[in-house]
Amino acid sequence: MAKKKSGTVLRYNRWGYIFLIPFIVVFIIFQLIPLISTIYNSFFEHYFKNGLTEVGPTFIGIQNYATLFTTGDLPKYLGNTMIMWIIGFVPQILLSLLLGAWFSDPSLRLKHQQFFKTVIYLPNLIMASAFAMLFFTLFSDGGPINSLLMQMGILSEPYKFLSHAGSARSLVGFMNFLMWFGNTTILLLAGMLGIDTSLYEAAEVDGATSTQVFFKITLPLLRPILVYVMVTSLIGGLQMYDVPQILTNGQGNPARTTMTLIMYLNKHLYSKNYGLGGALSVILFIVTGILSVIVFKMNQASEK
Amino acid sequence: MKKKLLSVVLSTAMVASLLVGCGSSNDAADDSAATDAATDEATDAATDEATDATDATDAATDEEADVELPEDTGKVLNIYCWNDEFANRLKDHYPGYEANDPDDALAGGKIGDVEVKFTSTPSTDNAYQNNLDATLPGNADAAADDKVDMFLVEADYALKYVNTDLCMPVADLGIKDSELANQYQYTKDIMTDSDGNLKGLSWQGCPGVLIYNREAAKEVFGSDDPDTVQAKVSDWATFNATAAEMKDAGYKMTATTNDTFRTYSNNVTTPWVVDGKIQIDDNIKAWVDASKEMADNGYCGTQALWSDDWSKGFYPDGKVFCYFGPAWLINFSMAADTEGSIANAGGWGACEGPQGFYWGGTWIAAATGTDNANLVADIMRKLTTDETIMTDIVKADSDFVNNKPAMEAAAQDDSYAFPVLGGQNPLAMFCAGADKISLSNITEYDQGCNEEFQNAMTGYFDGNYATYDEALDAFYTAITEKYPELTY
Numbered sequence: 124m125a126k127k128k129s130g131t132v133l134r135y136n137r138w139g140y141i142f143l144i145p146f147i148v149v150f151i152i153f154q155l156i157p158l159i160s161t162i163y164n165s166f167f168e169h170y171f172k173n174g175l176t177e178v179g180p181t182f183i184g185i186q187n188y189a190t191l192f193t194t195g196d197l198p199k200y201l202g203n204t205m206i207m208w209i210i211g212f213v214p215q216i217l218l219s220l221l222l223g224a225w226f227s228d229p230s231l232r233l234k235h236q237q238f239f240k241t242v243i244y245l246p247n248l249i250m251a252s253a254f255a256m257l258f259f260t261l262f263s264d265g266g267p268i269n270s271l272l273m274q275m276g277i278l279s280e281p282y283k284f285l286s287h288a289g290s291a292r293s294l295v296g297f298m299n300f301l302m303w304f305g306n307t308t309i310l311l312l313a314g315m316l317g318i319d320t321s322l323y324e325a326a327e328v329d330g331a332t333s334t335q336v337f338f339k340i341t342l343p344l345l346r347p348i349l350v351y352v353m354v355t356s357l358i359g360g361l362q363m364y365d366v367p368q369i370l371t372n373g374q375g376n377p378a379r380t381t382m383t384l385i386m387y388l389n390k391h392l393y394s395k396n397y398g399l400g401g402a403l404s405v406i407l408f409i410v411t412g413i414l415s416v417i418v419f420k421m422n423q424a425s426e427k
Numbered sequence: 428m429k430k431k432l433l434s435v436v437l438s439t440a441m442v443a444s445l446l447v448g449c450g451s452s453n454d455a456a457d458d459s460a461a462t463d464a465a466t467d468e469a470t471d472a473a474t475d476e477a478t479d480a481t482d483a484t485d486a487a488t489d490e491e492a493d494v495e496l497p498e499d500t501g502k503v504l505n506i507y508c509w510n511d512e513f514a515n516r517l518k519d520h521y522p523g524y525e526a527n528d529p530d531d532a533l534a535g536g537k538i539g540d541v542e543v544k545f546t547s548t549p550s551t552d553n554a555y556q557n558n559l560d561a562t563l564p565g566n567a568d569a570a571a572d573d574k575v576d577m578f579l580v581e582a583d584y585a586l587k588y589v590n591t592d593l594c595m596p597v598a599d600l601g602i603k604d605s606e607l608a609n610q611y612q613y614t615k616d617i618m619t620d621s622d623g624n625l626k627g628l629s630w631q632g633c634p635g636v637l638i639y640n641r642e643a644a645k646e647v648f649g650s651d652d653p654d655t656v657q658a659k660v661s662d663w664a665t666f667n668a669t670a671a672e673m674k675d676a677g678y679k680m681t682a683t684t685n686d687t688f689r690t691y692s693n694n695v696t697t698p699w700v701v702d703g704k705i706q707i708d709d710n711i712k713a714w715v716d717a718s719k720e721m722a723d724n725g726y727c728g729t730q731a732l733w734s735d736d737w738s739k740g741f742y743p744d745g746k747v748f749c750y751f752g753p754a755w756l757i758n759f760s761m762a763a764d765t766e767g768s769i770a771n772a773g774g775w776g777a778c779e780g781p782q783g784f785y786w787g788g789t790w791i792a793a794a795t796g797t798d799n800a801n802l803v804a805d806i807m808r809k810l811t812t813d814e815t816i817m818t819d820i821v822k823a824d825s826d827f828v829n830n831k832p833a834m835e836a837a838a839q840d841d842s843y844a845f846p847v848l849g850g851q852n853p854l855a856m857f858c859a860g861a862d863k864i865s866l867s868n869i870t871e872y873d874q875g876c877n878e879e880f881q882n883a884m885t886g887y888f889d890g891n892y893a894t895y896d897e898a899l900d901a902f903y904t905a906i907t908e909k910y911p912e913l914t915y
Contacts, residue, residue, distance in 0.1 A: 172910070172912045173587050173872065174556060174557065175587065260735065264728065264730060265735070265739050266735075283889070286889045376882070377886055377891040378891035378892055378901065380891070390909070391908060393553065393908065393909045394908075394909060394910060394911055
């Protein structure tokens, strides 16, 4: 009898594997094979002279990695990426927590929640490139923002937003913030609505203030979602590309202070430099992995 | 039991759909393989014919014998371009061309039974060249209707394609040297490969002049006469002094530091790249020094060419005194069709400026593997050698065409006056400029070098790089990213 039962379980499990097939197939074709070929390519010298004449592939060991670390400005671009991510992420997570808390607070009884949720999510629906073009036009030297500020008497001559490292980076951060805070709010809100309301009621009975409720109940119980948001945002941040690419016309101006890692990767694709590009991608892969583990561990550790 | 049945059905459906997906794609692959085979045969046959033709030419020794081109088999004439300039020339001036849409030249048209199709890819971010790089090498094997028959190139990167087999020598199209005698020599030099084969033709010449704002000239110099203005910009020292005057009057001398770049970079003595090593000519350095001074004094901005801030000066409110450019800039780029622009009101004037230079120009090249060789040859002949058509282009589009005797005659003829220049006839200036253009210092890396150099130096002018050397390092970094084969 017992034997028969385990057999049924086994046979029943088979369906699970069958249902996994589509994912595995797609994963292997679109993720695993490109990943392995990228690592493989990173050990070769392989590019096109002026886009047309093929050079290589010749096996050169870790030469590409050596080139990246000795001649490239890899740390600088990593720094740029992280700075612009932080500029966007800090206000994003704060505002999202605040909005999430308001939306999920039953005692506030906010009206038209659905409308506001849609509105704050809307910027994410605009293509990043269109959004960047819009900002490029708005903040150009002779653009509407400059004329507005000058007419209001705040500025005497146009401020070159895109020619100063601080303002250019802030613009990128601000755009990412605008585009993603709606998404983060929805995620955090889902997490907050999942918290047992009896806890809030108990806290209310005990006379806890709303600040106490937020910090002692909401935040600790929200941790898994918070970790998820941070990890995905970090990975997304490291892969930041479209906004600064369009805003600075691919140059990372001024003086490459808005050049992100992926923009740098794109620079190598001009000459179809599979070797250096591959090496850079592998480094990016490792950095992303390490950072994700750190964030994950940090949150786990404080949980204990 | 029901559950099990359901799961069987579901998973069968899923796996089946997966297999169906694979199956149909296999079918498609088979189909395309079959088509490939068919195309291969056709191509082989065509190539054989072509080889025969070449043999025949060889047999006829070095005399300029008529080349027997294989009969045109293509039903579609594919033209790759980056804007509608050539499309408009073809639409307006090629005899028997029926446009699909009279207001949009890029919509294509018909020449006899052949459909003309334009594929326009912007030059921005190298997209146009990437497209060519991806398409041209496989052109001979492409499906008949997708074969590129003709593509356009600019001077800055012409050599990149000229030095490959991707474009056909015009001699193979049956166009003889004697037919091209009236063209400016430089337009032929630029399209000649290392073996001396001419591989493309242009209908225009692009000597540049200084284009000044007449209103500003009247206000500051008291006269908008070209000679008066020329005296004020005759060399770089005078130019700088005038810039100060312009600033006091509230005008920018040029829109941006990059405007003067070509006047310096065309007068260099060393090319950008010699034996794979990047060179910075003294004249390029001179541009950096002069521009830094201009920028620091507020005589001009530092924005990129073609940006919105750059083209603000095409309107009176932009308050820009001058631009440097050839005929196509005047007629094609300066918003002449837009109400309220300076060009629309005929408010520009032209004078020679501090130094002669050329800028851009569009060349027509025949793509190897074309199945419309006769038509391509005829378009080249009509647009670049037919004097009637070419003088029509000058009259209709204020272009400067690639026909020396015709241009020299037109320079004396007031009926060729440019409306955008307030009735001035600048052709004599262009003629003198075109004779002086020398292209001994161009390389296939010019476009990348020019763009990256301007970009790196803009960082220096804006103060984001503290020193010239820092900016130079940034230039080297950017250029070796683009061209890993170069050293510095």
